[in-house]
Amino acid sequence: MSRTEIYLDHLASTPIDAAVLDAMLPWLGAGGVGNPHAANSAGWRAAEALDRARAEVAKLIGATAGEIVFTSGATESNNLALLGAVPEGWQVIVSAIEHPSVINCLPTLALRGHPTTKLPVDPYGFVDVSRLSQLLAEGPAFVSVMSANNEVGSFQALDQIAALCRQFGATLHVDAAQSLSTCAMDVAATGIDLLSLSGHKLYGPMGIGALFVRDGLPFRPMFFGGKQQSRRRSGTVPTALAVGLGAASRLAQERRTDDAKHISVLKGRLDAGLAAAIPDIRRNSAAKDCLPGCLNVSIDGVDAADMLLDIPSVVLSTGSACGNGEPSHVLAAMGHTEYAMHGSIRFGIGRTNTGEEIDMAIDLLTDATARWRRANAPLSAA
Ligand code: PMP
Secondary structure, three states, X not given: OOOOOEEOEOOOOOOOOHHHHHHHHHHHOHXXXXXXXXXXXXXXXXXXXXXXXHHHHHHHHOOOHHHEEEEOOHHHHHHHHHHHOOOOOOEEEEEOOOOHHHHOOHHHHHHOXXXXXXXXXXXXOOEOHHHHHHHHHOOOEEEEOOOEOOOOOEEOOHXXXXXXHHHHOOEEEEEXXXXXXXXXXXHHHHOOOEEEEEHHHOOOOOOOEEEXXXXXXXOOOOOOXXXXXXXXXXXXXXXXXXXXXHHXXXXXXXXXXXHHHHHHHHHHHHHHHHHHHOXXXXXXXXXXXXXXXXXXXXXXXXXXXXXXXXXXXXXXXOOOOOOOOOOOHHHHHXXXXXXXXXXXXXXXXXXXXXXHHHHHHHHHHHHHHHHHHHHOHHHHHO
């Protein structure tokens, strides 16, 4: 991150916290040598570090250490859950606004003979719980609903969804990649069977994540190899990355309440500032029950991707980093037209942002919008 950049893309990736890096460094140098799965002194040292990290991750979500499987990130965790924990013949129900690493498992599940359904959402991205209830009554189900959406920030009614799943004996998977840095989560109290998380959404390193698998849940691995992680995920666990995820999990527990407060204040300032400065801007994110750091807006008539090229010093997204520039399936499911989707911008506010940065971002975006509208007058008038 250059010093002149205003980084407002924390939903795509958070910077590694200095304390997390400090915890990792000894495991990246020569002193960190040793395969954590090897039966020798270096291996045992590394294995102990993994055990401590696993316990920290478990504590973050109210699980036990034995229920945590380290993965390469939330994409792998989601794939493992969807392709490894759906009992034969069960229907699979996912929200229409899930991350592509959930949605894109559906064709494979359909080939395996599972009926699949995408649950509709309302105009602010909240899942239709009554439709879920109808579907659950039709037969045994595996349900995957994210805690908070990565493009618009909507928090789903997880308590209600989990209670319904329990009532009908359904298995519930939650992709919590976006919410754990600012919101508490307790898998045992809520009644969640599987949960995905990712290091680089939690001020930890990229390339590491975890899947919580409730003790006793039938689970098929995706990789075949050694006996690592009780065969649930073969492959050597990268010690330094796992230690980083553990440190990030510990830090999240200490900081999430203060972080959420700070970030919410900044979001209020951003929301009000944009609404006052830019004509024809609309908020796509819900005013409440929304991720503290997420604000998704549409600026009418503007091609946001093109306009943002004019202000490279403000790091923003026009959708999720995983969307590859295609129109957002999230905004489409919320009922937005392609015209509005082209003007959509996602702000991802984080721990280290300041009020001054927010004000500068508002000014830069206001000027860039005016310039873009002037330069493309016939298009914006259409
Ligand atoms: N789920 C959600 C909700 C996400 O936001 C992301 C990252 N954009 C992922 C899954 C994938 O995470 P990773 O980058 O760790 O594979």
